Amino acid sequence: MGETVITVSNVRRVYKTEVGLFKKTKKEVEALKGISFSINRGEIFGLLGPNGAGKTTMIKLLTTMLIPDEGTISIMGMDPVTQHRKVRPHINFILGGERNLYWRLSAYDNLAYFADLYKVPRLEQKNRILELLELVGLGDVAHQRVETFSKGMKQRLQIARGLINRPDILFLDEPSIGLDPVSARRLRDILLKLNEQGTTILLTTHYMYEADELCDRIAFIDKGQLITVDTPKNMKRQTAGLSIIECKLTNVNANKMEALSLLPHVRHVKQEQDDMLTTIRLHTEMPQAVIPAIYQLVDETNISDLAIMQPTLEDVYVQLVGGHAK
Numbered sequence: 605m606g607e608t609v610i611t612v613s614n615v616r617r618v619y620k621t622e623v624g625l626f627k628k629t630k631k632e633v634e635a636l637k638g639i640s641f642s643i644n645r646g647e648i649f650g651l652l653g654p655n656g657a658g659k660t661t662m663i664k665l666l667t668t669m670l671i672p673d674e675g676t677i678s679i680m681g682m683d684p685v686t687q688h689r690k691v692r693p694h695i696n697f698i699l700g701g702e703r704n705l706y707w708r709l710s711a712y713d714n715l716a717y718f719a720d721l722y723k724v725p726r727l728e729q730k731n732r733i734l735e736l737l738e739l740v741g742l743g744d745v746a747h748q749r750v751e752t753f754s755k756g757m758k759q760r761l762q763i764a765r766g767l768i769n770r771p772d773i774l775f776l777d778e779p780s781i782g783l784d785p786v787s788a789r790r791l792r793d794i795l796l797k798l799n800e801q802g803t804t805i806l807l808t809t810h811y812m813y814e815a816d817e818l819c820d821r822i823a824f825i826d827k828g829q830l831i832t833v834d835t836p837k838n839m840k841r842q843t844a845g846l847s848i849i850e851c852k853l854t855n856v857n858a859n860k861m862e863a864l865s866l867l868p869h870v871r872h873v874k875q876e877q878d879d880m881l882t883t884i885r886l887h888t889e890m891p892q893a894v895i896p897a898i899y900q901l902v903d904e905t906n907i908s909d910l911a912i913m914q915p916t917l918e919d920v921y922v923q924l925v926g927g928h929a930k
């Protein structure tokens with residue numbers, strides 16, 4: 605394993621807010637309840653967890669935007685609280701959505717603006733900007749106004765912006781949210797390429813597939829607590845003995861669904877509706893007992909497909925955090 609570039613030790617962060625319109629009462633939300641993990645140079649590290657888990661809070665703490673209430677953080681041996689000026693040149697971040705770009709300026713001019721902000725020497729700027737636009741596939745539209753860009757193009761420009769200071773560590777909060785599958789694929793390819801060139805990446809995502817494909821290691825967090833940190837492969841191994849029965853059903857009402865979820869030996873049920881077809885994933889260690897029970901409950905003509913599958917990262921997630929969301 606390589607050198608450690610990020611160390612998070614027992615970090616706790618509480619938000620203090622006031623609620624109520626007239627009679628204000630103070631409310632405290634413990635967003636992170638004492639979290640510890642570390643990241644090695646060159647890793648792609650994923651933070652996964654349901655809404656409100658504390659992922660964005662963690663990223664803000666790591667990028668000097670928030671200060672922990674307890675615990676310590678080290679970024680390349682520096683303390684982001686007391687040494688934020690020294691930390692900043694080594695990192696950059698892309699936090700949610702399309703803010704941060706100047707829509708009336710061209711892609712090139714946007715990057716020139718940020719290059720100035722990061723004090724990139726004028727002589728280097730042009731080459732660096734063109735190189736970055738090329739990397740994110742926007743070379744052809746370098747001088748086109750950002751307002752004419754699609755969401756995917758804007759997000760790729762955000763990546764280029766995040767690289768303007770050649771950061772050692774890049775932080776991304778849900779980089780592929782709202783992107784279509786082709787744009788998301790493109791974005792993942794860019795991140796993999798960047799990583800190959802040596803950039804350490806920390807990202808949050810809700811997409812298991814993305815985490816599985818991109819990340820060397822994943823940390824699952826839930827309600828401000830770290831549940832587990834491991835490689836996607838090892839995580840999937842945790843579900844050894846577990847089978848996933850996936851069935852595609854037609855014309856099945858809510859009562860039948862409920863009965864299926866109450867079958868003996870069924871641990872979790874996930875349901876997806878796609879027009880007339882309902883896909884259910886049943887977690888069980890006893891597929892040999894569950895499958896006949898399904899055939900007893902549901903008329904065979906209504907079962908359009910039934911298969912036993914290997915658990916995916918999403919199934920691990922359901923096991924770990926119970927599949928709930930705040």
Ligand SMILES: Nc1ncnc2c1ncn2[C@@H]1O[C@H](COP(=O)(O)OP(=O)(O)OP(=O)(O)O)[C@@H](O)[C@H]1O
Pocket residue numbers: 619620621633634635653654655656657658659660661662
């Ligand atoms: N500025 C704030 N003031 C008060 N509470 C906050 C603030 N920001 C976040 N919280 C609370 O802290 C907890 C963690 O929020 P955070 O945004 O870090 O979660 P998250 O994992 O990024 O969720 P999501 O997947 O929805 O983005 C939540 O309970 C949230 O309501």
Ligand SMILES: [Mg+2]
Pocket residue numbers: 659660661777
């Ligand atoms: Mg968030």
